[in-house]
Amino acid sequence: MKKLNVEEAMKIFYQKCEERGLKITPQRVFIYQELLQATDHPSIDEIYQRVKDSLPNISFDTVYRTAFSLTEMKLVDIVEGHSGSRRFDANTGPHHHFRCLKCHKIIDFDSDYYDKVIIPEELQRKFNIVAKKIMLEGFCEECSQIE
Amino acid sequence: MKKLNVEEAMKIFYQKCEERGLKITPQRVFIYQELLQATDHPSIDEIYQRVKDSLPNISFDTVYRTAFSLTEMKLVDIVEGHSGSRRFDANTGPHHHFRCLKCHKIIDFDSDYYDKVIIPEELQRKFNIVAKKIMLEGFCEECSQIE
DNA sequence: TTACTATATAATAATTATTACTATTTGTCA
């Protein structure tokens, strides 16, 4: 993994905040720094617990809003739980998904090319892998137009 | 998309239920059929609302348990919201994820090969795509041993 | 520096989603 350069990331953080007229508050800074050094993809509550060490009075709501503003700034990605609730699919045949980041629709698509994407051998050895999932993210036809 | 053959799927459903000693109840049948014909990856609550039309007295809990038993039988996939809560990642550089289906850890990994996987042009045209995400699922080193 | 103002914050409440519990009912098999 290319080691994340914290200084560089903070520089971009300050820039992006300025661009968007977001104030540089200690809460915002600590939350982003905590995320930068985390390697375990924490939940909002986990970030909240960790940031509390430095800022004991911080509220859950602040962490919540800040995490979302960071994703809007594209400084942070959501790796699990985009939309509200767990969703199911009875189509277990080979197919792939596109997720609309605005309306949260998940749309199926076929792709021979994606079907053929393999699982690297070193990972097969390391983990017991049972599935490969490719997800494309963006804006669907309707949501692209509105933007 | 290869059209899902409902009859074929039901046959497999009955087989798998038998194998596992699961009773064929109307609730189970309706829930699976509802999922088979759905194309929108519904949540438990959405399935519940739909199945209610046929079985007005069905309880949310039944849908909940049944949806999970179907995933355990590998008749149904979870496409969103595997573990409890939303999770964040400040590493926005190129990398990929492995998810442990048992302990729900998400582990980063690098892969030049996956970095190079492209986005099919037809999809580029159809959607406004901003990200490609590859997720491998299985059991991590610790969880593989216990099994 | 100081005063101003838009933004951010803490504290908490409301909503929504998930999971657990128990008494009753229902498939299944002998």
Add this chain to the structure above:
DNA sequence: TGACAAATAGTAATAATTATTATATAGTAA
């Protein structure tokens, strides 16, 4: 048919997410 393990309805408990509001603060410009 009758016995019994498994499943269900109804509901309660927990957990996660989102909204609200009064107060505080960062950034700006006199």
